[in-house]
Amino acid sequence: MSAQREMKEKNPWQTPVTIIITVIGVIAIVALVTVAVLQNRPLPQKYKYGIVLDAGSSHTALYIYEWPAEKDNNTGRVEQTHSCKVKGPGISSYAHDPLKAGESLRVCMQEAEQRVPGKRHQETPLYLGATAGMRLLNIENSSASDEVLKAVESALQKFPFSYQGARILSGQEEGAFGWVTVNYLDDRLTQGLDTTGALDLGGASTQISFVSEKFDGSESPSNSVTFRLYGNDYNLYTHSFLCYGKDQALRMTLAQQTQSGQASILDPCFNTGYTVMKNYSVLYDSPCVSDRKPQNAPATFNQTGKGNFTECQEVVKSVFNFTHCKYSQCSFNGVFQPLLQGPFGAFSAYYFVMNFLNLTDTSIPLKAVEDKLNSFCSTPWNQIKQQHPDVKVKYLAEYCFSGTYILTLLTEGYKFDQTSYSNIKFIKKIKGSDAGWTLGYMLNLTNMIPAEAPDSPPLPHAGYVSIVTIMAVLLFILFIVSLRPLWPRCSKQPQIV
Numbered sequence: 001m002s003a004q005r006e007m008k009e010k011n012p013w014q015t016p017v018t019i020i021i022t023v024i025g026v027i028a029i030v031a032l033v034t035v036a037v038l039q040n041r042p043l044p045q046k047y048k049y050g051i052v053l054d055a056g057s058s059h060t061a062l063y064i065y066e067w068p069a070e071k072d073n074n075t076g077r078v079e080q081t082h083s084c085k086v087k088g089p090g091i092s093s094y095a096h097d098p099l100k101a102g103e104s105l106r107v108c109m110q111e112a113e114q115r116v117p118g119k120r121h122q123e124t125p126l127y128l129g130a131t132a133g134m135r136l137l138n139i140e141n142s143s144a145s146d147e148v149l150k151a152v153e154s155a156l157q158k159f160p161f162s163y164q165g166a167r168i169l170s171g172q173e174e175g176a177f178g179w180v181t182v183n184y185l186d187d188r189l190t191q192g193l194d195t196t197g198a199l200d201l202g203g204a205s206t207q208i209s210f211v212s213e214k215f216d217g218s219e220s221p222s223n224s225v226t227f228r229l230y231g232n233d234y235n236l237y238t239h240s241f242l243c244y245g246k247d248q249a250l251r252m253t254l255a256q257q258t259q260s261g262q263a264s265i266l267d268p269c270f271n272t273g274y275t276v277m278k279n280y281s282v283l284y285d286s287p288c289v290s291d292r293k294p295q296n297a298p299a300t301f302n303q304t305g306k307g308n309f310t311e312c313q314e315v316v317k318s319v320f321n322f323t324h325c326k327y328s329q330c331s332f333n334g335v336f337q338p339l340l341q342g343p344f345g346a347f348s349a350y351y352f353v354m355n356f357l358n359l360t361d362t363s364i365p366l367k368a369v370e371d372k373l374n375s376f377c378s379t380p381w382n383q384i385k386q387q388h389p390d391v392k393v394k395y396l397a398e399y400c401f402s403g404t405y406i407l408t409l410l411t412e413g414y415k416f417d418q419t420s421y422s423n424i425k426f427i428k429k430i431k432g433s434d435a436g437w438t439l440g441y442m443l444n445l446t447n448m449i450p451a452e453a454p455d456s457p458p459l460p461h462a463g464y465v466s467i468v469t470i471m472a473v474l475l476f477i478l479f480i481v482s483l484r485p486l487w488p489r490c491s492k493q494p495q496i497v
């Protein structure tokens, strides 16, 4: 028993000094880890918001975007959280009653007030961009388009957001921002990856934008847009064809068929059995066709469907001019276009139409696309209506024309062949955000895409805490090891008999 007592007395682990040092060491490590965890705990996520109104020719849509407040500069972080389709036609249709254009936006704006947290209202930028419908109105009657813009401006200023202006975008901006949106959402810009081209088919204009190695902008400077984004330079080819959106293109094919001011036409682009009376003055009330209005035409004409894809394609082709080109190569109407390159995302009406016609699979031969259109166009109108009772009649009636127009625009207009056609993807959304010019427009105006690559992000919180914990444990072990001279010698342990 006395030997045991003697050993206990000699054991340095049980001296008060060692016990105090060990306790202090443990407390210090616990404190270090606690401070690391608490100090670097991610704060509850705060979001910022931005609102863009897309005042298109056929309708207006409102988009709300959201991004983490502390990450304005990081790509891929801005997301569309809400969209609202304004009831009624596009703002350019209110030329005769501009106040109604402003009034029409109210419901969607009230929705935005509900969706964006109140304390963020005042700092949330609000933009309105108008496209081809307003471009046409501006050509036709610039004071009327000014009035419409003024009316929407005063309507928007009544809301508590940070109003940043309502303006008409140029075709070039519309094409370029559509391209930015697609590539931003695909995370192609920060990674410096090859980019995706953008094809946008609206009601009154259509845009094609892509990066081509063969294009440095010199051959046609008006089609060139240069960007420096995240440290990479891009030389973008873009062109917007005014009047080649699908509604104005339809007008042009009808103008082509009513040149002599007949009282009726047999239209190959509409299904057999479809018939409707149309007004000459309404049809020709657009700068896209107004100079072709036949003299002495009656007030109305009957449009009756003939349902013939091949003939429809001939009529559609007649609205493109392929005769002159002063450049090395052109798409149509004497417009320069470099060699097509890379994958393409085709959105807006490209998607609506090809999705309805079950033609979004671009790996099928172009001949098969033609066959499908041929079969759709030759289906009687009654049967089409029966098969699709829930589809809006206006859309349904126009699918034969729209499908034929899209195929002709892509293959004859832009010169997509079997191989390049298979590089097109018909898309509506990318990662939950609509493909279109609005997101690119907002990112640009809020300077959210820096010219140079941002510094690499700091260590994530979990990584930080793990490293501090490992370091603390290592320090503790080191501390214990440093006390080695005080350790009891195992070999000298007294034998207890």
Ligand SMILES: Nc1nc2c(ncn2[C@@H]2O[C@H](COP(=O)(O)OP(=O)(O)OP(=O)(O)O)[C@@H](O)[C@H]2O)c(=O)[nH]1
Residues within 6 Å of the ligand: 055, 056, 057, 058, 059, 090, 131, 132, 133, 201, 202, 203, 204, 205, 206, 245, 246, 247, 348, 349, 352, 353, 356, 395
């Ligand atoms: N089939 C179908 N067509 C649609 C739908 N929504 C819009 N469209 C039509 O598709 C065409 C293009 O629509 P948008 O892309 O909204 O065109 P927009 O922005 O008003 O016109 P732009 O100012 O030329 O860009 C128009 O003819 C619309 O009437 C839809 O859900 N289904």
Ligand SMILES: [Ca+2]
Residues within 6 Å of the ligand: 056, 057, 131, 201, 202, 203, 348
């Ligand atoms: Ca549009």
